Amino acid sequence: MNRRIKAIPPSLTLAINARAAAMKEKGEDVVSLSAGEPDFDTPQPVKDAAIKAIREGQTKYTASVGMPSLRRAIAEKLLEENGLRYDHTQVFVSVGAKQCLFDIIFCLCDEGDEVLVPSPCWLSTPEMVKLSGATPVLVPCTEEKHWQLTADAVKKAWTPRTRMIVINSPNNPTGAVYDEKELTAIGKFCVEKKIFVISDEIYERMVYDGRKHHSILALVPELREQAAVVGGFSKTWSMTGWRVGYAAAPKDVVDACDRLQGHVTANTATPSQHAALAALVLDDSSTDHMIGEFDKRRRFCVDRIRKIPGVSCVEPHGAFYILIRVNGLYGKGVAGKKVTDSLSFCEALIDREKVAAVPGVAFGAPDHIRISYATGLAMLEKGLDRLEKFVRGLA
Numbered sequence: 001m002n003r004r005i006k007a008i009p010p011s012l013t014l015a016i017n018a019r020a021a022a023m024k025e026k027g028e029d030v031v032s033l034s035a036g037e038p039d040f041d042t043p044q045p046v047k048d049a050a051i052k053a054i055r056e057g058q059t060k061y062t063a064s065v066g067m068p069s070l071r072r073a074i075a076e077k078l079l080e081e082n083g084l085r086y087d088h089t090q091v092f093v094s095v096g097a098k099q100c101l102f103d104i105i106f107c108l109c110d111e112g113d114e115v116l117v118p119s120p121c122w123l124s125t126p127e128m129v130k131l132s133g134a135t136p137v138l139v140p141c142t143e144e145k146h147w148q149l150t151a152d153a154v155k156k157a158w159t160p161r162t163r164m165i166v167i168n169s170p171n172n173p174t175g176a177v178y179d180e181k182e183l184t185a186i187g188k189f190c191v192e193k194k195i196f197v198i199s200d201e202i203y204e205r206m207v208y209d210g211r212k213h214h215s216i217l218a219l220v221p222e223l224r225e226q227a228a229v230v231g232g233f234s235k236t237w238s239m240t241g242w243r244v245g246y247a248a249a250p251k252d253v254v255d256a257c258d259r260l261q262g263h264v265t266a267n268t269a270t271p272s273q274h275a276a277l278a279a280l281v282l283d284d285s286s287t288d289h290m291i292g293e294f295d296k297r298r299r300f301c302v303d304r305i306r307k308i309p310g311v312s313c314v315e316p317h318g319a320f321y322i323l324i325r326v327n328g329l330y331g332k333g334v335a336g337k338k339v340t341d342s343l344s345f346c347e348a349l350i351d352r353e354k355v356a357a358v359p360g361v362a363f364g365a366p367d368h369i370r371i372s373y374a375t376g377l378a379m380l381e382k383g384l385d386r387l388e389k390f391v392r393g394l395a
């Protein structure tokens with residue numbers, strides 16, 4: 001085994017999902033609150049575009065970095081919606097935002113480099129950094145500051161080895177939407193210290209309570225020569241299985257990713273690219289409807305969690321996740337089994353109440369568990385009722 005792959009743990013989210021799936025298969029009434037994908041269907045015109053492409057024989061390789069028409073449409077979207085001007089040659093398309101992130105990190109980082117990762121964080125980011133040979137350095141975000149990343153925390157974590165920072169707002173798993181002032185201060189610091197910025201904006205449309213999503217690249221235009229914006233189709237258009245993501249970056253970075261992709265995956269599936277092209281010209285109605293539903297569920301969950309004794313949560317303003325603080329219950333137990341950390345909490349929760357949640361330790365939040373509200377209200381109600389029953393049964 002390669003020594004880098006040996007250092008990568010399996011995904012705890014996938015482990016919990018697999019356990020929930022196995023229980024469901026046996027006919028058990030499992031409530032899954034661990035999903036990382038919208039429960040809505042892909043919009044019909046998007047599916048139709050892929051079917052049409054297949055019927056018309058659009059089933060061959062494209063350029064590794066995607067069809068020029070899709071890259072052009074993404075460049076237009078970035079200008080219109082995000083205020084970021086890119087030529088289509090500075091845009092590349094990949095197998096999900098995931099591959100875009102991996103490509104950029106892998107192409108730009110080396111052994112000896114440090115990469116700042118605000119924490120709690122999406123569990124794949126530190127692992128991608130490790131695969132590149134660089135070292136992830138977690139930058140603490142706290143509940144007191146509503147999980148906001150602060151410029152002070154970034155400055156404290158900086159060392160002369162800092163090569164990159166990966167910012168993710170709206171954030172998975174905290175639901176934080178970083179504010180304009182902090183993002184601007186962080187961006188200016190990155191310019192001063194020549195830190196490459198990746199802005200993972202995959203949840204850009206999922207913001208609530210009148211909050212606004214800000215791209216750090218638009219707030220600090222001087223960053224543009226040392227930054228990449230990453231986005232995708234998985235969340236906004238419920239297209240997780242189609243595997244299309246994109247990034248815009250300086251031309252030399254795109255060229256490096258092109259070389260890497262050319263040897264590793266080549267293009268993402270051609271029919272999926274046609275689907276993505278159709279998604280970009282859709283009106284906002286399906287996405288707006290989904291976000292309206294997420295917002296109702298978010299408010300329901302926050303109210304309901306606050307009624308459960310012994311747990312708490314910070315109200316999230318973005319994405320579709322909530323971190324629930326459960327460490328006040330560590331040390332208690334049920335039926336002779338002690339809950340000592342987020343992992344044993346989630347294991348006992350699924351064993352006793354058949355509710356799947358993700359242990360916060362997977363995200364660098366050992367005092368919490370993560371639930372997702374990308375599931376219907378009836379399920380959420382059932383899941384949170386069971387969580388309350390579980391918590392009340394701990395002694």
Ligand SMILES: Cc1ncc(COP(=O)(O)O)c(C=O)c1O
Binds near residue numbers: 172245
């Ligand atoms: C923060 C974050 N970035 C990137 C991704 C990757 O999305 P995809 O590869 O499906 O486009 C995810 C998926 O859950 C995510 O949560």
